[in-house]
Amino acid sequence: MAEYRKVYGLGAEFGNAGELMHAAEKIRDGGFTKWDVHTPFPVHGMDKAMGLGKSWLSAPVLLGGTVGLLTAVLLTTIPSFGIYPLIVNGKPYDWRTLPAFFPIFFELTVLFSAFTTVFSLLIFNQLPKWYHPVFNWERFKRVTDDGFFLIIESRDPKFSESKTRELLEGMGGQHVTLIHD
């Protein structure tokens, strides 16, 4: 490559989920912050190995569900009690009929929560992102098959091209590669 390309980070491949987890524990203890492991499936216990806490994706969902419930309450009560009270077969149509709206309250709460879950997932994960420097690494394709990767970004304050490489190789990382942007 003749042109100058910015270094994104250093990537290493590990043999299996167990090895990757031990490596992650060491990187966590080494005080790195801008790094991630990439696996074909969610590895049980990896959050702890990386020092990550609980995902708070549930917080926006609570908000979304509440908005859904409120929407349903307004959608049913404003027309039924205000704009256009509908009298069917002489049955009551006042506030005591509120339980008849419960199915709609429930369905809209679920609907809004589900949409909030999916959109929050996209926002939290910064997806869609069709271009990413890691895709420049040829071996990285195996991440969706059976590859286990650890990538440390160059913007990490502890990152040093030579020392980090040594660190990764020392932990049993194979094919340690410099990834360009």
Add this chain to the structure above:
Amino acid sequence: MSEAVVSLDTPKELERVPLVTNDRKLSWITESVSDIVESKTPLWWWLGFLITVPIALFGLICIGYQISNGVGVWGENHPNGWAWDITNFVFWIGIGHAGTLISAILFLTRQKWRTSINRASEAMTLFAVICAGIFPGIHVGRVWMAWFLAPVPNANGIWPNFRSPLLWDVFAVSTYFTVSVLFWYVGLVPDLATLRDRAKSRVARYIYGLFALGWRGGNRQWRHYEMAYLILAGLSTPLVLSVHSVVSFDFATSIVPGWHTTIFPPYFVAGAIFGGFAMVLTILIPARLCYPKLDDMFTRQHVDKMTKIILLTGSIVGYAYLMELFIAWYGANQYERAAFWNRAFGWYGWAYFCMMFCNVVSPQIFWSKKMRSNYIVVFIVCQFVNAGMWFERFVIIVTSLAQDFLPSSWGHYSPSWVEIWTFIGTFGIFLSLFLLFMRFLPMIAMSEIKIVTPEADPHHPMHRKEHPATATEGAH
């Protein structure tokens, strides 16, 4: 009896049958699932598609004919304002429930065997709900006014009646479909990324890549992904139970004898799961036959467990049938008694006994382990269940309407060719969509089934090559 000795040995721990048999590697899973999509279209697929598509098209022609001529081309009359249309609607929507049960309820209860069947079952759910959605849309007669169902004031400035179960149904079914699509798509993203990374052609890489959203499998992504999946499963669980309950309210909140019962919601939900599992097996057993490679993922264990669920839910349905009869007698309401007497021995008694045999008697064969492991028997019983569940809805709807309070207003019902072919057409739509799904999307959730292999467990002894001696101590 002198040699009767009490054994003091601790009983051997029962070994779990592995979910993926033959110790398959992760790459084998990727390869064999992706291969279905990537290899050349097999001949049987084209043959199947060439049969299902014309059926689907003819069904659509029938719908077009009905829309242009009005609902008079159906056999419906007074008093049978609902007949095959709503029967088919309830039949299809019920089938969808098995998919959501597998994807959501079995996920929350940590039933790991669900991973190899959840993708295909969820797809089945979506296609079944699409077929279901056709019927309420067209039975309104003037389909161009179907928008009156929407929660907005209609052309006359009248708002819909939010206290009506029919409107609850609109909310329930549309929410169910939307949430099922979201759940299914979230599950698909990592597998679409697999197909993107394996794609040979530029077009395939572009399309799969587009829908894979740039998934990179980072643990910082998986963390939120797993939480999102859990939340969606948690939302879908009460949702699926609510949908068929709401469908049953369409009947239960009316005063028609035979409909006006409190047992309907649980009875409908159990029946939906029952019929849905039969449909899952109906499509997965042939699919497995076409792709022998799937044997190690869709194993005998799966069929065994699903047939047990069919047996359980079938027995619940049987209990509900008997309880309905008991309450009709015990309740001492003469109209209710007459309705049930007519159900069994009236004009449509043959349909009632058909339903009883198919839904209650036929699944009892699954008490035998030998029968559960015989795929031919399983497939045949599933066809009985499919037919039986259709008859159940027909019996509930038509017998109650045809012979209600006043004998002077009784009326026979028989379907017209348009109705029959519209229903057959929905099978064409359902199967065509499923064939397309098999061809273009991974029918087994690769990223999920990989989790249940021993290779995926970071604490598994096989990952400790430096201390082989301590390997037997296991993971703590």
